[in-house]
Amino acid sequence: MLKDITLGQYFPGDSVFHRADPRAKIILGIVFIVAVFLADSPLSYAFLLLSTVLMIAVSRIPFKTVLRSMRALIFIIIFTSVINIFWTRGEHLIFEWKFIHIYREGLTFAAYMVIRITCLLCGTGVMLSYTTSPIALTDGLEQLLSPLKKIKLPVHEFSMMMTIALRFIPTLIEETDKIMSAQRSRGADLSSGGLIRRAKALIPVLIPLFVSAFRRADDLAVAMECRCYHGGEGRTRMNKLHFGLADLALTLAFAAFTAGIVLLNKVPLNVFN
Amino acid sequence: MAETFIRTEGLCFSYKDDEGRPILHNINIDIKRGEFLCILGRNGSGKSTFAKLLNMILTPDAGKIYVDGVDITDPGLTEEQIMEVRRKVGMVFQNPDNQLVATIVEEDVAFGPENMGVPSDEIRERVDRALETVGMTEYARHSPSRLSGGQKQRIAIAGILAMMPECIIFDESTAMLDPHGRHEVMETIDRLNEMRSLTVIAITHNMDEAILADRIAVMDGGRIVMDGSPAEIFSREEELTAMGLGVPQAAMLANRLRRAGMDLPEGLLDERSAADAIASAINARKRQGT
Numbered sequence: 131m132l133k134d135i136t137l138g139q140y141f142p143g144d145s146v147f148h149r150a151d152p153r154a155k156i157i158l159g160i161v162f163i164v165a166v167f168l169a170d171s172p173l174s175y176a177f178l179l180l181s182t183v184l185m186i187a188v189s190r191i192p193f194k195t196v197l198r199s200m201r202a203l204i205f206i207i208i209f210t211s212v213i214n215i216f217w218t219r220g221e222h223l224i225f226e227w228k229f230i231h232i233y234r235e236g237l238t239f240a241a242y243m244v245i246r247i248t249c250l251l252c253g254t255g256v257m258l259s260y261t262t263s264p265i266a267l268t269d270g271l272e273q274l275l276s277p278l279k280k281i282k283l284p285v286h287e288f289s290m291m292m293t294i295a296l297r298f299i300p301t302l303i304e305e306t307d308k309i310m311s312a313q314r315s316r317g318a319d320l321s322s323g324g325l326i327r328r329a330k331a332l333i334p335v336l337i338p339l340f341v342s343a344f345r346r347a348d349d350l351a352v353a354m355e356c357r358c359y360h361g362g363e364g365r366t367r368m369n370k371l372h373f374g375l376a377d378l379a380l381t382l383a384f385a386a387f388t389a390g391i392v393l394l395n396k397v398p399l400n401v402f403n
Numbered sequence: 404m405a406e407t408f409i410r411t412e413g414l415c416f417s418y419k420d421d422e423g424r425p426i427l428h429n430i431n432i433d434i435k436r437g438e439f440l441c442i443l444g445r446n447g448s449g450k451s452t453f454a455k456l457l458n459m460i461l462t463p464d465a466g467k468i469y470v471d472g473v474d475i476t477d478p479g480l481t482e483e484q485i486m487e488v489r490r491k492v493g494m495v496f497q498n499p500d501n502q503l504v505a506t507i508v509e510e511d512v513a514f515g516p517e518n519m520g521v522p523s524d525e526i527r528e529r530v531d532r533a534l535e536t537v538g539m540t541e542y543a544r545h546s547p548s549r550l551s552g553g554q555k556q557r558i559a560i561a562g563i564l565a566m567m568p569e570c571i572i573f574d575e576s577t578a579m580l581d582p583h584g585r586h587e588v589m590e591t592i593d594r595l596n597e598m599r600s601l602t603v604i605a606i607t608h609n610m611d612e613a614i615l616a617d618r619i620a621v622m623d624g625g626r627i628v629m630d631g632s633p634a635e636i637f638s639r640e641e642e643l644t645a646m647g648l649g650v651p652q653a654a655m656l657a658n659r660l661r662r663a664g665m666d667l668p669e670g671l672l673d674e675r676s677a678a679d680a681i682a683s684a685i686n687a688r689k690r691q692g693t
């Protein structure tokens with residue numbers, strides 16, 4: 131059962147997003163987030179929504195998959211929209227009953243909020259989690275942050291730790307499964323009783339897991355040493371990251387997108403008036 | 404074959420955190436280039452410790468180790484020289500899970516050359532070649548966690564091969580595998596030794612693997628107590644049994660039949676040659692009878 135957990139949400143493919151350099155995607159992801167917060171007219175919101183839909187279509191990630199990942203946040207989205215609808219005061223009252231006042235501004239604001247959160251999640255999801263493997267992401271981060279090595283920040287070590295953690299999560303999950311079965315076969319009851327009892331029942335699972343994780347760490351350290359590992363200094367990479375055609379295309383598209391948002395903000399059209 | 408690749412002189416070692424209890428006593432051994440040496444010995448006899456001394460994971464208390472003519476016990480060795488020793492003497496361990504670093508097979512194979520600072524396109528070449536040698540090319544983009552034990556171990560071997568070693572030490576590298584996985588790995592090791600004239604040091608508890616070697620060294624209590632060809636070693640069945648070691652089944656059977664008076668040649672180690680020899684001995688006896 132534990133084995134079914136998949137790590138990250140990487141969705142192998144061959145779209146522009148898949149082919150782009152992770153560094154470009156990280157930077158463009160930040161540009162995208164800023165652009166989302168710049169939007170502040172109905173037209174630019176419509177443009178934002180359209181662009182996000184286009185992004186998902188281009189990445190060829192099924193819409194269903196992207197929307198499913200929103201499920202976890204549906205509560206936050208509903209909560210913020212409800213707060214916006216009932217608590218925003220404005221000039222145009224459209225509904226009133228006892229203590230409930232709903233203004234048009236509240237509705238608009240809630241709609242903006244929903245679009246903003248949805249686009250933010252879908253957009254960054256498509257850029258950084260669905261089309262970028264976790265390793266590419268850590269590699270990209272390491273390279274982007276490498277100037278920080280000058281001020282003695284352990285950038286390489288951090289990315290190595292991330293890589294190893296990603297590598298060992300499936301192994302440790304499998305091991306947890308095994309230990310749980312072993313303890314269950316000795317009569318351990320892992321799934322009944324209250325919260326405290328169940329937490330206590332996990333101790334005989336966690337202790338062997340920790341012991342084995344330390345032994346693995348020890349083995350891995352020796353194996354890495356045998357393979358000439360001596361920190362990030364003088365290390366080369368097999369897959370050199372480089373700025374290619376896909377990155378150029380994406381950069382242009384994002385420049386156009388940001389310009390579009392800024393320009394549409396200026397268009398004095400208000401559908402609600 | 405004649406050139407010495409690894410040579411130890413009066414090697415002694417003890418773990419510092421273990422009250423200085425001596426683990427290895429006065430080990431002298433000469434390992435030739437291209438040789439396939441097998442090290443046998445019961446648990447705790449110091450085999451893994453010895454192996455770790457050969458590529459500078461551990462440093463000896465006394466004695467000398469020469470790898471390809473370089474004294475690796477010299478405390479003045481530079482970082483580059485240490486890397487060079489580790490490149491020449493690669494090591495594959497028991498648990499395949501604990502020696503793979505990356506989440507994608509080819510990235511893992513590239514780990515060694517990347518550490519050595521090999522240029523990118525050359526790494527690519529080496530990785531492709533190493534994966535081909537172990538027959539795992541089609542799994543290049545897979546995640547190691549989805550592979551079988553034997554496949555993972557072959558990836559680990561490819562990771563060492565990509566460093567272009569001159570010697571590979573296998574520390575019980577087949578111990579956690581099923582017969583099929585074990586066969587895959589042993590076959591790879593044997594092929595590397597034959598084709599590439601790679602020096603192979605295999606530590607094992609499996610006697611059927613030991614018979615593939617050119618030479619067997621038996622360790623007991625931190626000493627090398629026997630050193631010779633498989634045929635020589637396995638004819639000394641009593642001594643081996645006294646050290647808690649077995650003999651390949653075919654050799655055991657041949658030894659017993661010989662003791663019971665059957666006329667068998669020395670050096671019967673694998674089932675096929677033992678069966679043939681026994682059959683011809685029986686036929687000869689029948690012919691005498693008639």
Ligand SMILES: Nc1ncnc2c1ncn2[C@@H]1O[C@H](COP(=O)(O)OP(=O)(O)OP(=O)(O)O)[C@@H](O)[C@H]1O
Binds near residue numbers: 444449
């Ligand atoms: N890191 C360590 N610290 C202290 N003592 C150790 C350490 N590793 C091994 N030993 C001790 O050194 C001795 C030799 O161990 P070693 O692992 O070399 O044996 P081995 O022949 O490889 O055994 P096995 O067949 O079980 O792998 C053992 O008595 C062991 O307890």
Ligand SMILES: [Mg+2]
Binds near residue numbers: 450452575
């Ligand atoms: Mg050992």
